[in-house]
Amino acid sequence: MKTKIWAFFAAMLLMVLISTASAVVMWNEDNALGTYTRAQAYVSGDWYYPPGELRDAYAHVKGTVRYALPDEGLVIRFRFLYDGYDSGDMYFFPDVDEPGEWAKIYIRPGTVTYIISVGRVGYGHWQGEVFYYVWDTREVSASIPFD
Amino acid sequence: MSKATHLPTSLFLSLVVLTALVAHGRSQAGGWFYWMEPGTYATLAMSAVKLPDIPGWSGSNLGRYYSGLRFPNETQIGFRNITLTWKVLEVYEDEALVNYTIELFDAYYAERYMGTLKYVSSIGNMELLSLRVLVKMDTLNVYSENGTYIGRWPFWVHGHEVGSRIVMVHDVLTSDPKAMYLNGTIVITHLDAKVGLSDSGTVAQSFGRDPESEGINTTFGFFSASRLLGCTPVLVPMDSAYISAGPDFPALYDKVSLTMVAYSSDYIDDVVRFMVGDIYIGIYLEKPLVIVDSNIDFSPEKEPDEPLNSDNAEPLLIPSAIAATVVVVSIGVSVAVYAWKKKRG
Numbered sequence: 001m002k003t004k005i006w007a008f009f010a011a012m013l014l015m016v017l018i019s020t021a022s023a024v025v026m027w028n029e030d031n032a033l034g035t036y037t038r039a040q041a042y043v044s045g046d047w048y049y050p051p052g053e054l055r056d057a058y059a060h061v062k063g064t065v066r067y068a069l070p071d072e073g074l075v076i077r078f079r080f081l082y083d084g085y086d087s088g089d090m091y092f093f094p095d096v097d098e099p100g101e102w103a104k105i106y107i108r109p110g111t112v113t114y115i116i117s118v119g120r121v122g123y124g125h126w127q128g129e130v131f132y133y134v135w136d137t138r139e140v141s142a143s144i145p146f147d
Numbered sequence: 148m149s150k151a152t153h154l155p156t157s158l159f160l161s162l163v164v165l166t167a168l169v170a171h172g173r174s175q176a177g178g179w180f181y182w183m184e185p186g187t188y189a190t191l192a193m194s195a196v197k198l199p200d201i202p203g204w205s206g207s208n209l210g211r212y213y214s215g216l217r218f219p220n221e222t223q224i225g226f227r228n229i230t231l232t233w234k235v236l237e238v239y240e241d242e243a244l245v246n247y248t249i250e251l252f253d254a255y256y257a258e259r260y261m262g263t264l265k266y267v268s269s270i271g272n273m274e275l276l277s278l279r280v281l282v283k284m285d286t287l288n289v290y291s292e293n294g295t296y297i298g299r300w301p302f303w304v305h306g307h308e309v310g311s312r313i314v315m316v317h318d319v320l321t322s323d324p325k326a327m328y329l330n331g332t333i334v335i336t337h338l339d340a341k342v343g344l345s346d347s348g349t350v351a352q353s354f355g356r357d358p359e360s361e362g363i364n365t366t367f368g369f370f371s372a373s374r375l376l377g378c379t380p381v382l383v384p385m386d387s388a389y390i391s392a393g394p395d396f397p398a399l400y401d402k403v404s405l406t407m408v409a410y411s412s413d414y415i416d417d418v419v420r421f422m423v424g425d426i427y428i429g430i431y432l433e434k435p436l437v438i439v440d441s442n443i444d445f446s447p448e449k450e451p452d453e454p455l456n457s458d459n460a461e462p463l464l465i466p467s468a469i470a471a472t473v474v475v476v477s478i479g480v481s482v483a484v485y486a487w488k489k490k491r492g
């Protein structure tokens with residue numbers, strides 16, 4: 001009886017080890033420098049294979065002010081995609097304009113089969129009711145699994 | 148010809164003259180929608196190349212490698228190219244009957260696969276929609292032929308809308324940016340696509356750029372930023388920051404003809420919503436849309452002076468009405484003189 005119990009625990013331990021061995025912490029990022037700003041697309045999570053899923057998935061688009069902006073503030077365009085979801089193109093205008101300051105927008109969708117983060121950074125201001133902006137960086141994108 | 152037939156003939160002639168005068172007044176370069184006449188059309192299709200950045204306009208292909216649309220029931224249709232065509236069929240006093248067609252080329256049923264589309268089976272070329280709609284020229288509200296309100300006509304703008312916010316598309320099935328900002332989650336909901344309409348030349352200048360050298364190339368030549376009106380995103384306050392009020396509608400309009408000449412990112416409008424139903428985000432486009440065919444004369448450079456709406460339609464109509472009255476009276480006098488002469492032998 002004792003032998004059977006030990007065999008059971010040994011099998012359990014082996015299964016845990018196997019499943020742990022197939023889990024990998026993964027991340028991917030893309031960075032771009034503009035004249036005044038920096039853009040970063042970032043994704044991460046724990047990749048389990050099998051079954052081929054990313055647990056504790058996370059993605060962000062981050063904008064950083066490198067040098068004093070020639071305008072009122074930073075603007076970040078972001079878009080996130082995972083499994084059946086797509087945020088569409090969205091804009092974020094944080095209260096950020098000093099060198100070294102940054103802002104990011106993120107999602108934490110839990111367990112997914114893939115995740116993609118796309119963004120771009122520029123600067124702008126309001127005039128009347130219209131938002132004026134201009135891009136400073138190229139578009140950045142990061143994904144898991146990798147492209 | 149008997150005298151009895153003179154009056155209807157005169158009235159008919161005066162009606163013809165009045166119509167011609169109104170059409171002439173409307174078609175003057177520098178006039179509002181100077182191109183507006185039956186038969187005028189424009190077609191937009193996907194650009195073969197990525198378009199350059201213009202301040203206030205994305206001009207990006209978003210790094211996407213497919214085009215398609217996705218219905219809430221998960222039906223996915225991919226395609227290689229797309230055309231959006233509008234054609235004026237009839238012009239009435241304050242509205243136009245327009246045929247709007249969207250065609251998909253090399254369409255195929257697809258499955259979603261890792262953020263892209265996987266081919267399942269061929270459809271071939273297909274007409275996504277073809278509909279005759281009535282567009283009110285003063286409000287740009289669009290109605291079906293039986294009078295059902297559809298929403299906003301997206302292919303034309305009014306110059307007096309520059310500097311203001313416009314609901315360009317209603318109730319787009321999209322994600323809520325506030326939920327993303329607050330919780331890091333995507334919540335699917337319906338939101339209006341609001342835009343701020345801006346003068347791209349002014350925007351370029353405000354960033355120290357040359358509005359004459361920046362712009363887009365089309366089959367109709369180079370549209371510089373100084374000749375373009377661009378849609379910019381509308382943002383709403385969230386804590387100390389601002390975030391998108393809803394989905395983007397990144398269109399560029401020619402400042403003279405006031406018609407759409409380019410569009411970047413996913414495409415959706417109220418007629419698509421009305422005919423096709425909910426599609427998620429919009430029609431995904433691998434490359435931006437750009438005008439490829441039209442019989443509009445883009446050579447005029449004079450911008451429209453005043454909008455055509457109920458408040459200032461009189462300047463156009465009064466001279467026409469006076470002219471028509473003169474014609475009617477002239478014909479009447481001629482008839483009277485003829486009858487008087489004939490009576491006197």
